[in-house]
Amino acid sequence: MLHEDLRGFLSYLAARGELAHIPTPVDPRYEIAAYIRKSSDVLGPAFLFDEAKGSDMRVAAGVFCSPSKAVHALRCEGPSEALEVFINGLENPIPPVLVDEGPCHEIVITGDDVDLTALPIPTYSKQDPGPFITVGVEIARDPISGARNAGIYRMQLYGPTEMGIAVSPYSDFDAIRVHAEDLGQRLEVAVAIGVDPVIQLATQARVPFGVDELAIAGGLHGSPVELVKCRTIDLEVPATSELVIEGYLEPHVRREEGPFGEMTGYVGPGGPEPVFTCTAITSRTDPIFQAGLTGIPVTENHVLKLLPMEANLLTAMKQVYPDITGVHYAPEGGAEFLAVVSMKQRYVNQAKNVLLTALGSVAHPKVVIVVDDDIDIYDPAKVWWAVLTRSQPAEDVIIIPRAAGGQLDPSAPSKFGSSLMGIDATIPYGADFAEVVEIQGVDRVPDWSQWLGLR
DSSP states (O other): OOOSSHHHHHHHHHHTTOEEEEOSOBOTBTHHHHHHHHHHHTTOOEEEESOBTTOSOEEEEOTTSSHHHHHHHTTOSSHHHHHHHHHHHHHSOOOOEEOSOOGGGSEEEEGGGOOGGGSOOOBOSTTOSSOEEOSOEEEEEOTTTOOEEEEEOOEEEOSSSEEEEOOOTTSHHHHHHHHHHHTTOOEEEEEEESOOHHHHHHTTOOOOTTOOHHHHHHHHHTSOOEEEEOSSSSOEEETTOSEEEEEEEEEEEEEEEOOEEOTTSSEEOOEEEEEEEEEEEEEOSSOEEEEOOOSSSSSHHHHHHHHHHHHHHHHHHHHHOTTEEEEEEOGGGTTTSEEEEEEOOOSTTHHHHHHHHHHTSTTOOSEEEEEETTSOTTOHHHHHHHHHHHOOHHHHEEEEEEEEOOSSOTTSSBTTEEEEEEEEESOOTTSOOOOOOOOTTGGGOOOGGGGTTOO
């Protein structure tokens, strides 16, 4: 059974020794980010802070600070199993159900009592102009089709009732915003903070417009996500959310947002963005605010995207090339820039066609490496061993001078254009090639921890 809420996942991590409970006060300004950064760098634990200065809320942080935690969220033993589970969830969505009440409505604050500055919203990097909500799930409904969208977009705190929201032009949320503005309508938005981790993963799936990400979460769970109606807007939110912020975007209203420390590890420029006005804050009686870091890989931003992006690309690629055996987005590539594809070749130059298909996919990877199915795509050492011993730069590297992509890439010549590279690191099909060294009996070597005094 998967985790029903954030608290269940935190308990699960604690039982595995992957949650550090911090009883001493922590400062939302930089200090929470510092804890996550240090843990991310050593594949360390998540954190539960009992006290954040300036607020009476507890804070969970670093919930996805290492790739293994996304695997844990799906109760899987390894990344390949988690990928299979995610693909199954994509292919078998279960629509959410509406319930009368949920824990997220134990406390309801509306009107003049609303104060977003009372929340322990962190300031992450020294270049950030203020506090940002980074892992809240924004929920909106398209005014034309009625389709619901759930995604994760950063929000900059401006004051007690206002925040900026930065939305990628590639996103369905932005299409919904444009539809509302074209109609001259307010766009109602709910921000669910501290949801169960499966919902967060589901929001990162790239699905066709109109597909409900909360139904994808239901497919991952094997049961429908329970929703409750918001108190001041006509939307529904996950009933077990720790905290929900209700409000709206006024059409054509913009305010300067950013800059912000981005997933590339560099500071992204700010710009005019829509303004969110808060109408209500609802929560559990003792809510846990969730903080999440992005920046130099690997951070939570990258980990959240890996499985969904791998599932999307593998599903699309296998429809054309059933010989593909695996896809992995390397987290050191900022989750989007470096994709590794493994395959079992059937004919000459097939790997080159696979390269071109992956580079031209909607995921817009900057670099794609194709390897044989004997290579562990999750092991960078094995991948680069294949590159350096099975490819020749003059024959096996493909460079595309200009293509779509590079939205956040500081090296890109324009905001939406980048050069691309593909590396065919497969053994030439049908050709004589050096034999791989084989060591027999590795699987029979006993667990040596008994001799190290660890048990």
